Amino acid sequence: MSHEQQAIALDPACVGAHINLGCSQKSLGQLTDAIRSFDRALALQPLNVIAYSNRLIAKLYAEAIPAADYASDARMFGTRFADPLPRLRPFAKDRDPERRLRIGLVSGDLCTHAVARFIEPFLEHLDRSSMDVYAYMTHAHEDDVSRRLSTMLDGWRNISGLDDDAAADLIEADAIDVLVDLSGHSSGHRLLLFARKPAPVQVTWIGHPATTGLRAIDYRLTDAVHDLPSVSEDLHTETVWRLPGVSATYQARGDIPAVRGRPPFEDNGYVTFGVLNRFEKISDLTLETWAGILHTLPDARLFMVVANVGESDILAQVEERLARAGLPLDRIRLHPRVSTGYFELYHQIDIALDSFPYNGGTTSCDTLYMGVPFVALQGASAVERAGVAVLTAVGLEELAAETPEAYAACALSLARDPDRLREVRSGLRERMIASSLMDHARLAAHVGEAFRTMWRRWVDASRAA
Numbered sequence: 296m297s298h299e300q301q302a303i304a305l306d307p308a309c310v311g312a313h314i315n316l317g318c319s320q321k322s323l324g325q326l327t328d329a330i331r332s333f334d335r336a337l338a339l340q341p342l343n344v345i346a347y348s349n350r351l352i353a354k355l356y357a358e359a360i361p362a363a364d365y366a367s368d369a370r371m372f373g374t375r376f377a378d379p380l381p382r383l384r385p386f387a388k389d390r391d392p393e394r395r396l397r398i399g400l401v402s403g404d405l406c407t408h409a410v411a412r413f414i415e416p417f418l419e420h421l422d423r424s425s426m427d428v429y430a431y432m433t434h435a436h437e438d439d440v441s442r443r444l445s446t447m448l449d450g451w452r453n454i455s456g457l458d459d460d461a462a463a464d465l466i467e468a469d470a471i472d473v474l475v476d477l478s479g480h481s482s483g484h485r486l487l488l489f490a491r492k493p494a495p496v497q498v499t500w501i502g503h504p505a506t507t508g509l510r511a512i513d514y515r516l517t518d519a520v521h522d523l524p525s526v527s528e529d530l531h532t533e534t535v536w537r538l539p540g541v542s543a544t545y546q547a548r549g550d551i552p553a554v555r556g557r558p559p560f561e562d563n564g565y566v567t568f569g570v571l572n573r574f575e576k577i578s579d580l581t582l583e584t585w586a587g588i589l590h591t592l593p594d595a596r597l598f599m600v601v602a603n604v605g606e607s608d609i610l611a612q613v614e615e616r617l618a619r620a621g622l623p624l625d626r627i628r629l630h631p632r633v634s635t636g637y638f639e640l641y642h643q644i645d646i647a648l649d650s651f652p653y654n655g656g657t658t659s660c661d662t663l664y665m666g667v668p669f670v671a672l673q674g675a676s677a678v679e680r681a682g683v684a685v686l687t688a689v690g691l692e693e694l695a696a697e698t699p700e701a702y703a704a705c706a707l708s709l710a711r712d713p714d715r716l717r718e719v720r721s722g723l724r725e726r727m728i729a730s731s732l733m734d735h736a737r738l739a740a741h742v743g744e745a746f747r748t749m750w751r752r753w754v755d756a757s758r759a760a
Contacts, residue, residue: 403483479503569644
């Protein structure tokens with residue numbers, strides 16, 4: 296952060312420096328400061344999409360900002376950036392509701408990224424007898440995962456070098472019927488491409504657990520556990536489309552090691568709680584709750600993975616935040632985030648602790664697949680319900696608490712009962728494999744049916760117009 300601060304001191308009007316500072320602050324969980332930095336960038340450059348999207352993501356993480364406030368700000372993004380852009384020309388479409396459909400996937404994460412781990416099994420199991428699928432990659436860099444995905448598709452386009460108008464022209468030329476956003480407001484998004492409405496049906500899915508704020512996107516694909524019926528509708532510009540089961544399925548990486556045979560406490564003589572969620576997701580209330588757990592169980596340890604914690608200035612800021620929350624630093628082990636040997640880190644953990652209000656997603660699935668149970672706090676909006684959604688799918692709803700106090704009590708109860716902890720851990724990977732979280736064929740069928748029904752609705756509406 297010091298470089299960004301120096302840049303701002305030299306040139307207070309440098310928009311990029313304010314954005315970069317906000318991103319650094321966000322990564323350290325300094326969300327109030329991050330939002331303030333993005334606000335300064337927007338004061339200097341009101342139409343800076345990157346600053347606005349980063350501010351929205353920071354607001355999703357922040358515990359003090361209600362979901363309704365985020366939704367209102369997302370709608371303002373749509374009004375400011377997207378509403379002036381729709382193309383009003385009619386679609387030259389064969390309006391047969393049962394004809395072969397052309398589906399387009401737009402993402403910068405069609406590479407070594409968590410999103411690809413959810414999309415790949417969907418593509419493998421989607422019934423292609425009535426659908427063609429095209430991908431529109433928004434990042435220039437492609438890797439082995441990109442190349443593997445490209446072989447599973449009817450068309451692969453890298454649109455990183457195209458502006459939004461040219462990309463919209465390409466999508467229209469490909470005659471895409473259902474265009475799917477897999478990014479939301481995350482890095483590499485092309486929401487202003489969707490704003491131009493290059494396809495008659497537009498959907499957001501997987502990449503962002505909240506509204507995009509765009510009226511040009513017709514639906515948000517989700518499920519009834521993440522987005523409670525009659526609760527989420529007011530938080531969206533899109534129509535909330537709930538699949539009958541889960542809204543995404545998990546695919547384990549091929550290099551995942553075996554589950555540890557004995558829980559770590561058997562050898563250590565104490566329970567180790569673990570956190571592999573990104574540090575920016577961990578609120579101050581979460582840290583304070585963990586501090587209460589450790590103070591109540593004085594022999595317990597906490598293992599945390601934090602990006603760049605090997606750098607002295609980052610370590611100092613992380614430790615300062617942990618100490619301010621009351622966590623005993625002498626019983627906390629901080630480990631840098633790694634790509635090689637990541638899954639072996641789970642062998643050091645007896646019980647994982649989920650972050651809140653922004654729960655883990657892919658991390659929670661990895662945790663269960665590695666044979667480690669986790670405790671979650673459930674709230675009202677999708678970002679606060681990823682934990683309970685994963686736990687429900689594997690039949691462990693009792694580990695999802697409704698208050699921070701109940702969360703702490705749940706973690707303590709499991710830690711104090713070695714027999715129950717052994718029982719919960721036993722066969723957890725097999726339970727994951729047998730659950731709806733890994734029933735890829737079922738999900739692909741549900742999503743395919745959703746796309747078909749969305750298309751039929753558009754056809755009916757266009758005929759009635």
